[in-house]
Amino acid sequence: MSQQPVISVKNLNHYFGNKHLRKQVLFDIKLDISAGEIVILTGPSGSGKTTLLTLMGGLRSAQEGSLKILEQEICGATKKQLTKIRQNIGYIFQAHNLMSFLTAKQNVKMSLELHDQFLDGDIDGKATKMLEQVGLGNRIDYYPEKLSGGQRQRVAIARALVSHPKIVLADEPTAALDKKSGRDVVEIMYKLAKEQGCTILLVTHDNRILDIGDRIIYMEDGKLISDGVDAGTKVS
Numbered sequence: 001m002s003q004q005p006v007i008s009v010k011n012l013n014h015y016f017g018n019k020h021l022r023k024q025v026l027f028d029i030k031l032d033i034s035a036g037e038i039v040i041l042t043g044p045s046g047s048g049k050t051t052l053l054t055l056m057g058g059l060r061s062a063q064e065g066s067l068k069i070l071e072q073e074i075c076g077a078t079k080k081q082l083t084k085i086r087q088n089i090g091y092i093f094q095a096h097n098l099m100s101f102l103t104a105k106q107n108v109k110m111s112l113e114l115h116d117q118f119l120d121g122d123i124d125g126k127a128t129k130m131l132e133q134v135g136l137g138n139r140i141d142y143y144p145e146k147l148s149g150g151q152r153q154r155v156a157i158a159r160a161l162v163s164h165p166k167i168v169l170a171d172e173p174t175a176a177l178d179k180k181s182g183r184d185v186v187e188i189m190y191k192l193a194k195e196q197g198c199t200i201l202l203v204t205h206d207n208r209i210l211d212i213g214d215r216i217i218y219m220e221d222g223k224l225i226s227d228g229v230d231a232g233t234k235v236s
Helices: 049-056 079-086 104-113 123-133 149-161 179-196 207-212
Strands: 007-016 023-033 038-042 064-069 089-092 167-171 199-203 215-220 223-228
Touching (some): 038 049, 038 207, 049 199, 104 123, 104 149, 149 167, 149 179, 167 179, 179 199, 179 207
Parallel strands (some): 089 167, 167 199
């Protein structure tokens, strides 16, 4: 475990809209996540979970307070700085966002092609091996339409983890899946992340997978209500 948290949030506030339409959506968020931790962020719809996740992913710039990802401040960061931070992050969304005109292997390769350090290596072999690790070794040349929902989400996991990111952010990765597929997908993600020593923050409504996290954070109305393995630990 590194001493410095990989994600450090202090007094973070966030707003949508302008002037009289301005609405506060995050309130005074304080949170540290260490290297290698698997953290589950849960709470009702509209509680601000996805907004917090997109800020942590550098998908939008934070407005007030401090948000450090891998020791880089995101509050007020430039587009160039946000792009650099995003190279260390893997993303998995509810909609798997696979390219329908590419095979499973080509979708995973595309992620490697975004990183200069992999271009001289065997990216074909690396993509194939990653798909084998998520149990799709016999589906590498299938297009997404020929795969089940759970298989498509496994391709998305392979794509997110193949470049060995330091952080993986997953937003409702099991929402469209049945109980068994959802469970399988999260267990695969957990196993690979632990092997790579990467940190996962997973946003979910799915109570069936809460036991997989090292820590559960509960959010309501834009505030962190509890933080701990058991949801009884109140945030002061």
